[in-house]
Amino acid sequence: MSEHIVKSFDEQLEALSILVSQMGGLAEAQFADAIEAIVRRDSEAAERAVAGDARIDDIQRGIEDRALKLLALRQPMARDLRDTLAAIKIAAELERIGDLAKNIAKRALVLNREPPAHLTQSVVQGLIQGLARMGRQALGQLKQVLDAFSARRPDAAEQVWSRDGEIDEIYNSLFRELLTYMMEDPRTIGLCTHLLFVAKNIERCGDHCTNIAEVVYHMVEADRLGGSRPRADITSQTAYEGRP
Amino acid sequence: MLESLSITRGKVGILLAGMIAGGGAVLLLGAPVFWAMVVLALAVLLVGGFVTFQEPISRVPEQHPDDPLDILPPLTRLVLDRLPTPVMLLDGSERVLFVNQSMREVLGPGLERKKIGQVLRHPDVLAAVADANAAGAAANVPLTLPVPVERHFQVHVARVQVAPSITALLLHDVTVVRRSEQMRADFVANASHELRTPLAAVSGFIDTLRGHARDDAVAREQFLDIMAGETARMRRLIHDLLSLARIEMNEHVRPEGRIALEGVVRQAAQVLMPLAAQDGVRIAVEGPPHLPEVLGDRDELVQLFQNLIHNAIKYGRAGGTVTVTLAAEGGEVSAAVRDQGEGIDPAAIPRLTERFYRVDVKRSRERGGTGLGLAIVKHIVNRHQGRLAIESIKGMGSTFTVHLPQAPDSSARLPPGDALPAEVAGTGAAPVTEML
Numbered sequence: 082m083s084e085h086i087v088k089s090f091d092e093q094l095e096a097l098s099i100l101v102s103q104m105g106g107l108a109e110a111q112f113a114d115a116i117e118a119i120v121r122r123d124s125e126a127a128e129r130a131v132a133g134d135a136r137i138d139d140i141q142r143g144i145e146d147r148a149l150k151l152l153a154l155r156q157p158m159a160r161d162l163r164d165t166l167a168a169i170k171i172a173a174e175l176e177r178i179g180d181l182a183k184n185i186a187k188r189a190l191v192l193n194r195e196p197p198a199h200l201t202q203s204v205v206q207g208l209i210q211g212l213a214r215m216g217r218q219a220l221g222q223l224k225q226v227l228d229a230f231s232a233r234r235p236d237a238a239e240q241v242w243s244r245d246g247e248i249d250e251i252y253n254s255l256f257r258e259l260l261t262y263m264m265e266d267p268r269t270i271g272l273c274t275h276l277l278f279v280a281k282n283i284e285r286c287g288d289h290c291t292n293i294a295e296v297v298y299h300m301v302e303a304d305r306l307g308g309s310r311p312r313a314d315i316t317s318q319t320a321y322e323g324r325p
Numbered sequence: 326m327l328e329s330l331s332i333t334r335g336k337v338g339i340l341l342a343g344m345i346a347g348g349g350a351v352l353l354l355g356a357p358v359f360w361a362m363v364v365l366a367l368a369v370l371l372v373g374g375f376v377t378f379q380e381p382i383s384r385v386p387e388q389h390p391d392d393p394l395d396i397l398p399p400l401t402r403l404v405l406d407r408l409p410t411p412v413m414l415l416d417g418s419e420r421v422l423f424v425n426q427s428m429r430e431v432l433g434p435g436l437e438r439k440k441i442g443q444v445l446r447h448p449d450v451l452a453a454v455a456d457a458n459a460a461g462a463a464a465n466v467p468l469t470l471p472v473p474v475e476r477h478f479q480v481h482v483a484r485v486q487v488a489p490s491i492t493a494l495l496l497h498d499v500t501v502v503r504r505s506e507q508m509r510a511d512f513v514a515n516a517s518h519e520l521r522t523p524l525a526a527v528s529g530f531i532d533t534l535r536g537h538a539r540d541d542a543v544a545r546e547q548f549l550d551i552m553a554g555e556t557a558r559m560r561r562l563i564h565d566l567l568s569l570a571r572i573e574m575n576e577h578v579r580p581e582g583r584i585a586l587e588g589v590v591r592q593a594a595q596v597l598m599p600l601a602a603q604d605g606v607r608i609a610v611e612g613p614p615h616l617p618e619v620l621g622d623r624d625e626l627v628q629l630f631q632n633l634i635h636n637a638i639k640y641g642r643a644g645g646t647v648t649v650t651l652a653a654e655g656g657e658v659s660a661a662v663r664d665q666g667e668g669i670d671p672a673a674i675p676r677l678t679e680r681f682y683r684v685d686v687k688r689s690r691e692r693g694g695t696g697l698g699l700a701i702v703k704h705i706v707n708r709h710q711g712r713l714a715i716e717s718i719k720g721m722g723s724t725f726t727v728h729l730p731q732a733p734d735s736s737a738r739l740p741p742g743d744a745l746p747a748e749v750a751g752t753g754a755a756p757v758t759e760m761l
Binding site for chain 2: 095098099100102103105106107109110113136202203206207210211214217220221224225227228231232247250251253254257258
């Protein structure tokens with residue numbers, strides 16, 4: 082990056098980007114805790130995830146304040162302006178991810194309190210395994226998009242953007258499976274609804290990652306990731322073509 | 326900085342020399358010569374500004390020139406750089422001073438001069454670094470990196486020098502330990518789950534045989550057959566669980582052998598031919614000759630294709646053909662295993678590689694499936710940093726395609742003996758070699 086005459090301007094921009102990375106780290110840790118809480122029935126992890134949300138909100142406010150000050154006092158142009166805007170936008174997305182993680186963790190607490198009734202152990206394990214895989218995928222997406230932000234790599238951001246389809250597919254599959262159980266036996270609705278919301282929240286996290294990817298791409302390239310998002314692999318397309 | 330510093334030093338030297346010479350000249354020869362000397366000194370200075378007087382110093386690669394770490398002797402730095410343990414040194418403002426090669430492999434390139442918050446975001450790590458920097462408190466925190474392959478580290482942070490402050494950060498890889506813990510837990514859970522049913526069946530039949538079926542020859546035969554089937558299932562299950570465990574254990578270690586995929590596919594097909602013959606299924610391997618090699622573990626790749634081809638035989642059409650198509654494209658070598666079966670429900674496709682996930686439990690059991698075959702495939706593909714794509718059209722069959730990255734500078738060709746016969750390869754589009 083070329084330097085500005087006013088050194089402190091560079092420092093302020095850098096501080097902003099570090100704050101965003103730091104917030105990303107918190108969101109990652111919180112989300113990982115939430116998934117851990119579901120998969121390992123770990124209530125401690127769930128409580129950590131619920132408690133972690135407050136700090137994320139604090140940092141988001143910090144980022145907004147700094148960004149506003151920067152806009153007002155320095156009137157940044159071109160790349161600096163995009164950097165500043167990107168910080169505000171990414172902070173908003175990360176804050177949403179934090180909220181979703183908190184919600185997942187709260188549901189984990191409820192699930193851990195009441196034993197899974199009316200569904201066989203192996204069915205529940207299968208569902209949890211599906212959620213675990215989805216969660217790992219989403220966590221991977223989040224890490225990669227934050228890495229893309231730190232390293233300013235639009236290609237990495239584009240990769241994240243185009244890979245969201247995989248999470249959606251697992252979600253669709255879990256959705257159908259859960260629906261079947263609920264139709265078969267209404268007593269399972271309580272448990273299944275919690276699991277369904279967990280799946281939905283993970284899927285939403287994936288969407289927020291693609292939003293961040295779009296912001297990162299725009300920040301570096303001053304251009305938008307074009308068109309409708311391609312489905313991750315041909316799998317679904319070919320598969321769905323065959324549906325009667 | 327180093328260069329400009331030495332230039333400044335040079336400049337000062339020249340200036341001093343100029344002054345002394347100028348002073349001498351004034352004493353001996355008078356003012357005009359003094360001014361001539363001053364002009365000369367200025368000219369030398371001007372030229373000196375553009376020309377570097379120093380030979381370029383050979384540096385450890387990727388190090389920023391104005392590196393305060395010059396205090397590190399070159400040898401120490403080289404040793405640190407080659408150390409298999411990831412090491413990072415940070416200055417007082419938490420900026421990266423030095424990272425070694427292993428650290429770059431873990432965190433990616435472009436780490437120099439960044440603040441720690443931009444390269445390692447985990448809140449616990451950041452807190453530990455801040456503590457070490459401020460109070461000199463050494464700390465030890467866990468860190469998990471989810472992609473590309475999950476890795477677990479123990480991060481050791483300690484301040485190693487006070488003025489100027491330098492903090493060392495060291496990653497201790499505990500992936501193997503964490504994995505084996507995890508696997509033990511998984512193994513117990515899976516084994517108790519999946520082994521319980523056949524075990525219950527076997528012990529039930531033993532009780533019956535001891536009891537009222539003791540003297541019934543027909544029932545005895547029938548029961549013994551079922552028991553043999555159930556124990557065979559348990560054996561398969563244990564075999565698969567063990568191979569899965571073995572592969573998982575090494576998943577984070579990249580294989581290094583150079584493998585020609587075609588030979589691997591043929592070997593896998595060869596093993597399965599008797600089985601295919603039972604169902605009247607033919608196995609065909611097709612593709613252009615001289616495909617690039619891939620980096621891989623031969624035994625694992627053979628197992629990968631055995632599992633895929635075995636599945637294709639099991640779930641394909643009896644009397645049909647299983648086709649393996651090899652291709653190279655965009656730095657990847659791919660192998661597609663296609664069957665002519667009834668296809669897979671689209672909703673099931675994304676979950677096929679999960680452990681014990683079965684589209685049709687009854688059918689899988691009948692055909693001797695353990696529910697682990699594709700999980701094994703996925704772990705092998707992961708270890709090879711490849712991709713697995715599953716396409717399926719209802720009523721038309723399914724295709725499982727494995728994409729593996731090509732081995733670097735893979736200019737070496739297949740030995741002629743391994744390549745497809747020339748006349749087959751010469752026929753152009755989709756040459757097919759029948760194996761049965």
